[in-house]
Amino acid sequence: MSVHPDTLDRQTVYDLLSSASREHLLSCLSALESVPPDDAARRIAARERGTSRAAVSDDAATAARISLEHAHLPRLTQHDVVEYRPPDGAIEPGPNFDDLEPFVAPLDPAIE
Structure with missing residues (x-):
């Protein structure tokens, strides 16, 4: 059940964007519209380390996926x-995605 079915208030927007991992996930969704959880985790781990997705270790990608599934996605x-x-299932924009999209940074092509 959603908390804010129609729109997000300012404090909620700030709270949701306070995590670099969530912000990067939203950047991915802004560019790709749909992303599998394993790919999202690898992209987040790459951004956190300033490296390419291919250079991310399996352990780092697993840690990022656990964080996604237990903290950020909920x-x-x-x-x-x-x-x-x-x-x-793929991660896709929801009805309130447009409330946050203007505030997320574009994807860094050097990392993607």
């Missing part, structure tokens, strides 16, 4: 910012 789905149906 918060974003609670506010209808993303839609995700575990365990292997």
Whole structure:
């Protein structure tokens, strides 16, 4: 059940964007519209390390996926910012995604 079905208030927007991992996930969704969780985790790990996705270790990608599934995706789905149906469903923009999209940084092509 969503907390804010129609729009997000300013404090919620700030709170959701306070995590670099969530912000990068939203950047990915802004550019790609849909991303598998393993790919999202690898992209986040690459950005955190300032490296390419190919250079990210499996352990780092696994840690990022665990963080996504247990911390970030629940918060974003609670506010209808993303839609995700575990365990292997793609992560996609939700009804409130447009409230955050103007505030996320574009993807860095050097890392992607």
